[in-house]
Amino acid sequence: MSASRAEPTLGCVTAPGPENVLIVGGGVAALEAMLALRARAGEAPHITLLAPDREFVLRASAVLEPFARGTTRRVPLTEITAHHGVHLVSDALAEVRPDEHVVVTRSGTEHAYGTLLIALGTVPEDPFPGAITFAGFGQREAIEEVLAEAVAGKIQSIAFVIPPGTSWPLPLYELAMLTEAHLREHGAPPVRLVVVTPEERPLAIFGEAASEDLEARLEDCAIELHTLTRPRDHADGVLHLAGGSSLHADRAIAFPRLHGPRIAGLPHDDDGYIRVDDHQRVVGVPDVYAAGDCTAFPLKQGGIASQQADAAAASIALALGASSEAAPFEPVLRGLLLTGDEPSYFRAYPGTERPPSTVAINAPSLRQEHAPNVAAHRPLWWPPSKVAGHYLGAFLAHEHEPGGEPGHLEDREVPDQPEGAAAREERRAALDLALLMAEGEAGVGDYRAALRALDAAEALAGALPEEYVQKRELWDNELHGRPGSRYAGG
Ligand SMILES: Cc1cc2nc3c(=O)[nH]c(=O)nc-3n(C[C@H](O)[C@H](O)[C@H](O)COP(=O)(O)OP(=O)(O)OC[C@H]3O[C@@H](n4cnc5c(N)ncnc54)[C@H](O)[C@@H]3O)c2cc1C
Numbered sequence: 144m145s146a147s148r149a150e151p152t153l154g155c156v157t158a159p160g161p162e163n164v165l166i167v168g169g170g171v172a173a174l175e176a177m178l179a180l181r182a183r184a185g186e187a188p189h190i191t192l193l194a195p196d197r198e199f200v201l202r203a204s205a206v207l208e209p210f211a212r213g214t215t216r217r218v219p220l221t222e223i224t225a226h227h228g229v230h231l232v233s234d235a236l237a238e239v240r241p242d243e244h245v246v247v248t249r250s251g252t253e254h255a256y257g258t259l260l261i262a263l264g265t266v267p268e269d270p271f272p273g274a275i276t277f278a279g280f281g282q283r284e285a286i287e288e289v290l291a292e293a294v295a296g297k298i299q300s301i302a303f304v305i306p307p308g309t310s311w312p313l314p315l316y317e318l319a320m321l322t323e324a325h326l327r328e329h330g331a332p333p334v335r336l337v338v339v340t341p342e343e344r345p346l347a348i349f350g351e352a353a354s355e356d357l358e359a360r361l362e363d364c365a366i367e368l369h370t371l372t373r374p375r376d377h378a379d380g381v382l383h384l385a386g387g388s389s390l391h392a393d394r395a396i397a398f399p400r401l402h403g404p405r406i407a408g409l410p411h412d413d414d415g416y417i418r419v420d421d422h423q424r425v426v427g428v429p430d431v432y433a434a435g436d437c438t439a440f441p442l443k444q445g446g447i448a449s450q451q452a453d454a455a456a457a458s459i460a461l462a463l464g465a466s467s468e469a470a471p472f473e474p475v476l477r478g479l480l481l482t483g484d485e486p487s488y489f490r491a492y493p494g495t496e497r498p499p500s501t502v503a504i505n506a507p508s509l510r511q512e513h514a515p516n517v518a519a520h521r522p523l524w525w526p527p528s529k530v531a532g533h534y535l536g537a538f539l540a541h542e543h544e545p546g547g548e549p550g551h552l553e554d555r556e557v558p559d560q561p562e563g564a565a566a567r568e569e570r571r572a573a574l575d576l577a578l579l580m581a582e583g584e585a586g587v588g589d590y591r592a593a594l595r596a597l598d599a600a601e602a603l604a605g606a607l608p609e610e611y612v613q614k615r616e617l618w619d620n621e622l623h624g625r626p627g628s629r630y631a632g633g
Contacts (some may be wrong), residue, residue, distance in 0.1 A: 166190060166191070166260045170199070170435065176456045177223075193246070196220060197221075201217070202215070207321070211609050211612060215279075236261075239406060269399060271376050277318065278398070292394075301322065305397070308401070311442065321483050335392075337366070345368060349489040352515075374397065402415050410428070422472070434451035444478075450472055454471055475554075485605065490524070534551075578608075580592075
């Protein structure tokens with residue numbers, strides 16, 4: 144089937160041909176692909192980003208918000224696109240017409256493309272009746288209410304539930320441990336905290352070392368763990384489980400079930416996900432690529448989405464003649480677990496086979512010919528961002544640096560020895576120093592340098608102490624000449 148190319152009419156972009164690249168989405172994969180394509184192909188491609196959002200929102204940092212340990216990281220999309228010479232269209236994709244090389248938006252506008260990259264993420268839905276669904280945005284108040292009830296002694300038990308089919312369960316463990324730290328620090332009466340998961344062991348996807356590390360942490364926090372367990376519904380303080388048993392839980396906080404975006408005009412699997420080859424080309428559709436959670440790859444995770452975006456950008460750069468080779472997508476799973484104390488870092492090498500849909504997490508598919516899967520309490524990659532993207536992670540880590548020239552993500556050697564007390568003490572001293580430097584810079588009105596020092600402190604600790612979360616917002620407002628802060632006067 145030969146595709147007839149329409150003359151692109153993308154905003155101010157008029158040149159025909161594959162160098163007119165339309166990236167759809169405003170999340171992790173879309174931005175990583177945009178940055179990677181600029182880095183690989185320079186100014187040659189005319190890149191347009193089509194997204195309904197005004198801001199890029201780093202949902203991975205949303206777990207900290209209800210605990211006042213951090214704010215969800217947000218960057219105006221215009222700031223990123225303008226900096227990289229990318230045209231931004233604020234609209235949403237409704238349909239792709241591959242034979243015409245045209246997309247139609249929800250507002251009814253048609254845009255021609257030479258090369259199309261789809262990065263739409265997933266569609267969340269409530270996992271079971273009665274659950275408080277935590278999808279990383281819009282649930283802050285609901286979680287804060289649960290915490291307030293627990294601190295006031297109005298509820299005695301909370302279940303954190305990972306529904307079957309969840310490929311990235313890590314944030315639910317973070318929520319459970321951050322809840323325990325919050326309740327302890329706020330002098331709450333005893334509250335039973337339970338994690339319910341279909342996994343065989345917690346974070347089995349990262350292998351044995353990670354499971355052991357997490358099991359020890361959960362035990363230290365007296366958080367009960369129910370593995371190989373699936374929820375049915377939650378009502379009247381009871382979590383009903385598949386198989387007929389139940390457990391008492393005044394509140395049940397759960398991850399959503401995710402589906403693919405089912406884009407009209409593009410082939411998708413039964414769950415609505417797009418099938419791609421290992422260069423992220425949509426199977427059977429010329430000049431169309433897809434990356435991130437919207438693809439049929441089973442792991443829905445930001446670092447993985449970034450790696451897919453990098454592979455897509457490399458493939459597009461090759462097709463444009465801007466480079467001579469394009470490496471395929473070879474997944475490396477990196478996870479930073481926030482705990483309320485020092486964080487854990489995990490690295491693993493997942494296989495590329497889609498696990499059977501009845502199995503939530505497919506640990507045995509980890510590829511052993513790579514370096515072994517590891518867990519450590521020191522960063523296993525640098526910069527140690529939560530979403531370990533080659534370009535986006537570095538962009539976010541260097542946002543406060545003059546020039547903002549992004550670095551690159553690099554894996555670090557696995558420490559030979561478990562970290563001893565002396566090394567931990569050294570790291571605490573470095574953290575204190577970074578915070579002191581931040582205070583000093585803010586004191587002389589250099590808010591950019593102060594924010595940079597806070598970035599360094601966050602990298603060391605995983606999350607900032609509460610008062611510095613507030614200071615970060617104040618200083619950021621000062622830097623950008625914005626009035627006030629939601630913490631001001633508090
Ligand atoms: C609470 C939580 C914690 C997490 N923690 C981590 C973590 O620690 N580490 C990690 O690596 N990952 C983490 N993740 C997963 C990570 O956030 C996702 O895997 C990642 O965002 C996927 O990137 P994406 O670009 O595919 O999708 P998204 O980031 O979801 O982006 C999709 C984009 O498409 C846009 N869009 C949707 N529909 C349309 C349309 N019709 N037209 C145009 N645009 C559209 C959306 O507005 C959005 O901008 C976490 C997720 C959650 C919810």
